[in-house]
Amino acid sequence: MKKSKILLGTVIIAIIGLITVAADHIDAPAAQGTTADITDFYAFQGEDTNNLVFVANVQGLLSPGSTAAAQFDENVLVEFNIDTNNDNVEDLVIQAIPRDNTMYFFGPYAPGTTGLSSSINEMATKSSVPVTTYGVPAVVATENGMKMFAGPRDDPFFMDFARYGQIIGGTAPGFNNPGSDTFKGTNVLSIVVEVPKSEIGGSGTINTWVETKVKQ
Amino acid sequence: MKINFIKYTAILAITSLIMVGCSNNDNNEPTPIPVDFSGTFMQKDQMGRPAVNTVFVSASSKDEFNVTVPSEQNAKFQSMFETNLKALSPAFANPGDKNALGLDAAAFTGLLATDVLNVSLDGKTTFFDGTNVLTGRALADDVITVELLLIFGGEDFSENPTLSDDNVSANDKPFLTSFPYLASPW
Numbered sequence: 422m423k424k425s426k427i428l429l430g431t432v433i434i435a436i437i438g439l440i441t442v443a444a445d446h447i448d449a450p451a452a453q454g455t456t457a458d459i460t461d462f463y464a465f466q467g468e469d470t471n472n473l474v475f476v477a478n479v480q481g482l483l484s485p486g487s488t489a490a491a492q493f494d495e496n497v498l499v500e501f502n503i504d505t506n507n508d509n510v511e512d513l514v515i516q517a518i519p520r521d522n523t524m525y526f527f528g529p530y531a532p533g534t535t536g537l538s539s540s541i542n543e544m545a546t547k548s549s550v551p552v553t554t555y556g557v558p559a560v561v562a563t564e565n566g567m568k569m570f571a572g573p574r575d576d577p578f579f580m581d582f583a584r585y586g587q588i589i590g591g592t593a594p595g596f597n598n599p600g601s602d603t604f605k606g607t608n609v610l611s612i613v614v615e616v617p618k619s620e621i622g623g624s625g626t627i628n629t630w631v632e633t634k635v636k637q
Numbered sequence: 638m639k640i641n642f643i644k645y646t647a648i649l650a651i652t653s654l655i656m657v658g659c660s661n662n663d664n665n666e667p668t669p670i671p672v673d674f675s676g677t678f679m680q681k682d683q684m685g686r687p688a689v690n691t692v693f694v695s696a697s698s699k700d701e702f703n704v705t706v707p708s709e710q711n712a713k714f715q716s717m718f719e720t721n722l723k724a725l726s727p728a729f730a731n732p733g734d735k736n737a738l739g740l741d742a743a744a745f746t747g748l749l750a751t752d753v754l755n756v757s758l759d760g761k762t763t764f765f766d767g768t769n770v771l772t773g774r775a776l777a778d779d780v781i782t783v784e785l786l787l788i789f790g791g792e793d794f795s796e797n798p799t800l801s802d803d804n805v806s807a808n809d810k811p812f813l814t815s816f817p818y819l820a821s822p823w
Contacts, residue, residue, distance in 0.1 A: 448690040455681070463774045466762045509751055540676065540677055574817070574820065577820070581803040608823055613819065626756065628753035629753060634678035
């Protein structure tokens with residue numbers, strides 16, 4: 422009786438442990454569970470095909486009950502990096518940082534220095550949008566040719582991550598059909614910015630990635 | 638004395654006039670407190686393609702991967718990626734094994750180790766749609782099944798069928814056709 426309870430407990434803890442990692446959700450010890458934990462990154466052509474849309478999601482696996490309390494951290498800079506000449510070094514950045522329930526955007530602009538350490542050039546193009554509160558329609562702003570949104574959204578990621586964990590852990594032979602979306606019914610904090618392609622290289626292929634950087 | 642009194646009174650009067658002049662607008666438009674964006678920000682997390690750190694980086698190196706600039710990731714992590722890929726997938730167990738992109742283990746992990754998302758500015762943006770490969774990442778792209786197919790599916794996507802599709806092919810809420818594109822929260 423006791424043994425089976427302990428075993429059950431261990432299994433449950435193991436499953437919870439496995440559920441914690443996905444697209445980039447809680448991917449590494451130092452970032453996981455913090456306000457700087459990136460869950461996902463998207464870049465796609467906008468409804469207006471002259472524009473490109475960047476999406477950065479942070480603070481994943483929010484239940485509906487815990488979403489209203491989740492907030493962007495004023496000490497966390499979210500930086501979209503854009504490499505226009507295929508050397509995997511950023512030529513342009515778009516920086517997003519919240520202040521007093523407003524999300525400010527700087528750029529796109531060429532940063533003074535590249536790499537792990539950043540500062541904000543306040544001379545760069547500055548735009549902003551009020552952070553949308555949980556439970557109200559999305560607040561969208563258009564400024565300097567960009568569209569912007571910041572606030573809670575449904576987590577757009579989908580995967581049977583729990584089953585993947587069992588397969589990797591050796592306790593399941595393969596996926597179920599149909600599978601079960603581990604991220605069903607959960608929210609994230611999203612930053613969405615749509616920019617004219619002409620401002621980020623114009624044509625050809627860019628390399629892009631997102632970073633969170635914490636104020637020292 | 639008297640002259641001094643007049644002088645000081647005049648100076649006070651003028652000063653107060655100037656003060657009033659300056660603060661005249663304050664009642665209507667209070668001067669905004671400047672927002673502080675100063676400081677140095679150090680990297681904590683980064684991401685290009687989905688699930689790369691999760692799947693290919695060994696547990697003890699995940700933090701290091703997050704603070705390695707993309708231009709240095711290949712040199713630092715490609716061999717680890719290749720070792721982990723071969724250990725993970727029977728589709729890369731034999732010499733000469735390739736995936737459906739025609740990439741062997743070294744070439745495939747050479748592509749993935751530099752964790753950036755390649756995005757076309759000239760047309761359709763998709764992780765993979767059967768025709769376009771790595772031209773972006775759209776919300777509805779089933780990126781996990783694409784990655785599973787490229788890891789486990791072998792040369793023609795037919796190998797290891799129970800491992801190469803998680804059978805979750807769409808989001809739990811429909812996406813929007815217009816900005817901000819993501820569905821409203823639960």
